[in-house]
Amino acid sequence: MHPSPLVELIDREQAPLLARRFYGDGAASPITASLAQVPELLEVALPFVGVALGPVSLGARAKEVAILRTSALLECRYCVRSHTVVALDVGLSLEEVGALRGERPVDTVFTDERERAMIAWIDAVALGRGPVDPDVQAGASAVLDDHELVELTMAVTATLMLNRYCTALDLPTSPETEARLAAAGIT
Amino acid sequence: MDSMSALADAVSAGTVNGRLWFYSNYHCNLQCSYCLTESGPLVKRREFGRDAILARAAEAQELGFTGFGMTGGEPFIRDDMPQLVAELGSELPTIVLSNGTLLNERRLRELEPLADLPVHVQISLDRPDPVENDDMRGPENFRKVMEAIPKLVERGIGVRIATTLPDPDAVDPEERERLCELHRAMGIPDEDHVVRPIVNRGRAVTNAMGVLAGFEQLEPELTLTAEGAFYSPFGPTVRGGRLDTDLLVSRTTRPLSEPATALLRLAEQMPEGDDARIGIR
Ligand code: SF4
Numbered sequence: 001m002h003p004s005p006l007v008e009l010i011d012r013e014q015a016p017l018l019a020r021r022f023y024g025d026g027a028a029s030p031i032t033a034s035l036a037q038v039p040e041l042l043e044v045a046l047p048f049v050g051v052a053l054g055p056v057s058l059g060a061r062a063k064e065v066a067i068l069r070t071s072a073l074l075e076c077r078y079c080v081r082s083h084t085v086v087a088l089d090v091g092l093s094l095e096e097v098g099a100l101r102g103e104r105p106v107d108t109v110f111t112d113e114r115e116r117a118m119i120a121w122i123d124a125v126a127l128g129r130g131p132v133d134p135d136v137q138a139g140a141s142a143v144l145d146d147h148e149l150v151e152l153t154m155a156v157t158a159t160l161m162l163n164r165y166c167t168a169l170d171l172p173t174s175p176e177t178e179a180r181l182a183a184a185g186i187t
Numbered sequence: 188m189d190s191m192s193a194l195a196d197a198v199s200a201g202t203v204n205g206r207l208w209f210y211s212n213y214h215c216n217l218q219c220s221y222c223l224t225e226s227g228p229l230v231k232r233r234e235f236g237r238d239a240i241l242a243r244a245a246e247a248q249e250l251g252f253t254g255f256g257m258t259g260g261e262p263f264i265r266d267d268m269p270q271l272v273a274e275l276g277s278e279l280p281t282i283v284l285s286n287g288t289l290l291n292e293r294r295l296r297e298l299e300p301l302a303d304l305p306v307h308v309q310i311s312l313d314r315p316d317p318v319e320n321d322d323m324r325g326p327e328n329f330r331k332v333m334e335a336i337p338k339l340v341e342r343g344i345g346v347r348i349a350t351t352l353p354d355p356d357a358v359d360p361e362e363r364e365r366l367c368e369l370h371r372a373m374g375i376p377d378e379d380h381v382v383r384p385i386v387n388r389g390r391a392v393t394n395a396m397g398v399l400a401g402f403e404q405l406e407p408e409l410t411l412t413a414e415g416a417f418y419s420p421f422g423p424t425v426r427g428g429r430l431d432t433d434l435l436v437s438r439t440t441r442p443l444s445e446p447a448t449a450l451l452r453l454a455e456q457m458p459e460g461d462d463a464r465i466g467i468r
Contacts, residue, residue, distance in 0.1 A: 010432055013433065014431065015432070015433065016432050016433065016434075016436070017402060017418060017433075017434060017436060017453055018437070018449060018452075036432070037432070037438075038437075038438045039435060039436070039437060039438070040437045040438065040439055040445070041438075
């Protein structure tokens with residue numbers, strides 16, 4: 001059952017002047033359509049999110065690992081469902097997606113040392129309070145250059161922001177996302 | 188940005204209008220059939236506070252705005268409006284749009300200081316006959332307006348008449364002439380009589396009236412409300428009880444330089460030439 005959004009999702013006809021360019025040709029995402037309530041926020045937030053969650057130097061696979069894992073830890077229905085689709089699109093397997101979603105143990109599915117260190121880092125940043133465990137810091141530093149660690153950390157923290165935003169406002173996933181999940185047999 | 192010179196340059200180049208509009212409130216004693224804001228006595232008031240208006244007005248002068256406009260709803264439903272308009276008019280030429288039906292003796296006395304200021308009260312009068320006029324604007328509207336206008340004029344207060352019609356070009360010339368005779372007889376010259384089309388927003392959409400007015404047709408004219416800054420005074424309209432956002436510029440209204448800068452960006456995107464604008468006043 002889809003939740004109803006707490007705020008009005010602004011349609012194309014009502015899109016504020018400075019928000020129009022974010023609407024593209026298809027339907028605007030619920031994040032765009034809600035942020036359009038405050039166009040000056042949309043103007044900075046969307047480009048920021050686009051870069052923070054985009055491939056940059058780590059690549060789409062690593063970024064989707066970070067986004068999907070963080071979203072699952074934060075129990076953000078919207079982001080988990082939306083990024084399950086994106087993760088499959090960038091080549092993650094159903095097993096990998098299931099592990100990131102907490103449906104099976106990560107260690108049995110992800111065997112690459114670099115990815116395991118990254119996931120440990122993601123888990124620590126997303127769920128932790130206070131300083132990150134020095135062993136986890138050391139593990140991440142050992143496999144990631146400084147710029148990669150910055151990029152990964154920002155991907156996690158930007159996802160945290162979106163997780164709480166989407167969950168608090170009860171944003172509904174798009175029909176396209178639901179159709180893709182159904183086609184992949186994912187509930 | 189050097190907001191002052193950029194805005195002042197745009198105003199003198201004619202790319203943006205120099206008037207800064209305020210929506211003081213959205214409630215009104217009337218419920219006209221073409222009302223852009225679906226105003227009426229019981230609607231959400233969306234009042235824009237006096238102090239906030241004066242603070243933005245002070246910033247507006249520094250930025251290079253050349254005049255103020257006050258609209259609603261009915262501004263004179265607010266007790267603080269005469270004083271507020273006088274304060275704005277002490278700084279820059281000001282126009283306040285009113286239905287003219289709440290100008291009792293007390294309000295008229297409160298308005299007397301406006302006589303010494305560059306302030307105009309623009310009053311709506313659509314038809315020269317009470318029945319037709321009141322059909323769109325409500326019972327007794329014609330009589331109240333015809334009583335109020337001479338009282339303003341005799342106090343030396345500047346008055347303009349605004350006539351809003353479904354299709355100004357289709358109006359019977361004889362009827363138009365009778366309306367003009369009316370305003371001339373009350374001491375309002377032709378140059379202070381504006382005739383404009385109903386704009387297809389707000390209640391006019393519900394009642395299938397008026398001309399379309401969007402970004403391409405409207406002049407950039409920064410308009411502030413309690414809920415944000417808009418591209419034109421025809422922007423912050425209401426339909427089905429919700430504020431339209433298609434002409435929203437920003438939720439930020441202070442500092443004023445923020446929406447002013449955004450308006451300049453939008454003005455640069457306007458199609459070339461005045462022919463794109465319908466010049467609704
Ligand atoms: S058109 Fe003016 S007078 Fe008529 S209801 Fe709207 S705000 Fe009031």
